[in-house]
Amino acid sequence: MTLRNKAVIVGVGESDIGRLPHMTGLGLNAQAARRALADAGLKHTDVDGLLTAYSFTEPYFMLGSVLAEYLGISPKYGGSLVVGGASPTAMLHHAAQAVSTGAAEVVLVCAGENRATGMSRDDAVSALSAVGHPYFEAPYGIGIPSLYAMVATAYMERYGTKREEMAAVSVTFRDNALKHPNAQMKTPLTLDEVIASKPISDPLCMYDCCLISDAGGAFVVTTPERAKDLPGREVYLAGIGEAHTHEHLTSAPSLTEFGAEISGRTAYGMAGLGPEDMDLAMLYDCFSIVPIIEMEELGLAPRGEGGARFAEGQARIGGRLPVNTHGGMLSHAHAGAVGGLMAIVEAVRQLRGEAGERQTQGASAALVHGEGGVMSSHCTAILTAEAR
Template structure:
């Protein structure tokens, strides 16, 4: 099935909810707002949707979230599922939606995720969720947390390749400059390397501004066949290639702290699309912590091993650079609310390929790459989108 997905489907609508602190809306409400905006973008009605994919919610942990959302949105789909692959979920759901449409299980799939993490949980609950990871026998007893595990990865990269603290800091600085050009970004105030280095220590080498936001946010996109897409309201963006790869759940079982599954998911996506790293005009890379897009740049072939930090420091990831990365600001500045953080990368890629984004538009963008990862660099999915049929 996967080998047949090239040019079979298109994303025809995208939407994002209000973002930041939105205390008057529940997580379901944020999903609904994003879904409505995606439907309006596509020129579709609720009755046109016959497939629904969603992920998970910490603030509203329904056992059957997909069914709850169908009820809440007034859908009656013949294809529905809740999928959990951590932050990789949105890209994996794009792949599942494409496979469902290509196999005739449904015609038009709504993918939506979102949570009210900024206002829907207490500070203690937020901190507790960061420690609710790790092997119960071999990691948890030693105080493992999500920031600490990613910090171990950063420390290893610094020791092995000489990546500097200032290079790490350039990741949130670059993202913030892009977010300042996005009207719906959670954080838009200017940011400097000095600001990052002076922010509150979290887990060495990370400070607060090396870590993703906690936002209220929801995002959605709509997938249908390439044939049907031509007749809809907005310019379609086509799926040229997609691949996923999963290596471990617990970090103690990872074979390396500098090489993960992005290389393999990326190779599958490039192979399906018939493209390579040199063909990509803009990239949206998962950035839960500042080390992560540095690793992804290397594994996806945009630079050599150990050169991801220099890629950022030299300005190659900035607008106008060799490969603009996270032109919406990423999870470090635009928004992070569970799986919605990675989904906004897909939304931004679609918008970049459609064009018309003013000062944050990548000139001549025709091919975009989106990479999402979940767990502690455990699950990976890479998607390549094109402006035209490739």
């Protein structure tokens, strides 16, 4: 079943961001939800669907039900979806299916947690070790940065991606974040600073790795018909696709070929659009190598040329194809699943023309890509300013 033009995003919101010891994970979700509903011109009592992801700081068994309880709503459609960083885009997929089939009329999608102040460094390392296979990876002490470093090394060897090009990703997104009033990082960053920063797992250094934040984000999905009664400007879901190739890296079919190509092909086909039609892209950027791989798998650059697009400034605001105009997870915010959700928030603001000095002029189509695990789960969405 095609979902083209059957669902729209009518409201977006993000919480305060940074180190917020006075805020709980549920509180961050609530703050973002309240702002998204206000943006949509809706009340919490209008919500009959609720989707959320997961939380390491508040690991409730039924997080979706707990959040509904916390927000004071009783949805007839809801749950928690866990496919890592791809969860927010996948939740958009589920929300669109819900409203298009009548399972719900107004679906609120939330994610976020107080990961910067709500857990210690040791707790974070312990929680994130769950990504490694319990028999074949975790016993050897490998962590998420090392798993992505393996991917980076293999990709650099096969396609010629340069270390300086990866550093250019971090610099580009930092420059973009400086134009966002709510971004966590507020100081400029240079190529030399990225390359000279603390080594984490060769070839990745500290500034090649995403932030740790307290943050929450939310968006509201409904039908185009319901949106007619609302004051704001809706953004259409034109196409969406998923691909789940593995969970653990030891089971990955390849260290250089992943599922973004598959999910992207599905999304483009549903939307009736191609890579050449995209005005901007929001690419998952947990590590600096990842948006380069995604750009190439999604057809936004030829294989082996994605890094050069960043190094040449083509991904900057005002460039040939702006990427992560809010600063991404490397410079805007990252707290579990909310990192990917902020990409949807930014894409909606861009397509509405509400991004201020970050604005991509004439933006009418945006690609959002979420990735979870270690290049494991992929979901690509294409959003448009008008129905096509």
